[in-house]
Amino acid sequence: MQTITHILGSSGPLAKHVSGFAPRRQQQDMAEAVGQALSNNELLIAEAGTGTGKTYAYLVPALLLSQEQGKKVMISTGTKNLQDQLFHRDLPTVRKALGVSTSVALLKGRANYLCYHRLEMLEGRRLRPEQQDQLARIRTWLGRTERGDIAELGEVPEDAPIWPQVTSTTDNCLGSDCPVYSDCFVVKARKDAQAAEVLVVNHHL
Ligand code: SF4
Known part of the structure; x- marks a missing residue:
């Protein structure tokens, strides 16, 4: 099984399949922390600067958790624009790069x-x-x-x-x-x- 750090690393699927993807240590650290918190049902508050790649840092562990452990994951964004961007652009990109068939849905008011x-x-x-x-x-x-x-x-x-x-x-x-x-x-x-x-x-x- 590939580790989260490898997936977000220079020879991982994101680097191979996402044009312009650049591996970042802070992104890998955040993704590992998110993965650990999700697996252990722990609360994590993460703050990261612009350019860290926060979206992929939580999408990768979320999709892996759902695929490997069959857990349901809910992602909530601050605005509807971010919600649309996540659902229509980032989520399909990461899903495709990881080669997972996780079912996804978008729900608004x-x-x-x-x-x-x-x-x-x-x-x-x-x-x-x-x-x-x-x-x-x-x-x-x-x-x-x-x-x-x-x-x-x-x-x-x-x-x-x-x-x-x-x-x-x-x-x-x-x-x-x-x-x-x-x-x-x-x-x-x-x-x-x-x-x-x-x-x-x-x-x-
Ligand atoms: S009235 Fe309610 S159930 Fe009927 S179409 Fe509109 S939202 Fe749907």
């Missing part, structure tokens, strides 16, 4: 997922021209999205007033009484999160 029911309720309602345009873009995107994560649709700003009209809250969600419950993006994201071996969330969930 319900306001980040399109609500089919509320979208249907908007049918025929009078909206301002700008919102009509955004709604048309949302409907087009709906035909290609798999997750319904509104961050995917960059052309409609995250703070656009249309979003609260087509996403749900705990108060207006119909739950299992919803006619489109089986297609619900929130339900799907939560099911995927339960099944995944590595789950990426954010602190605000």
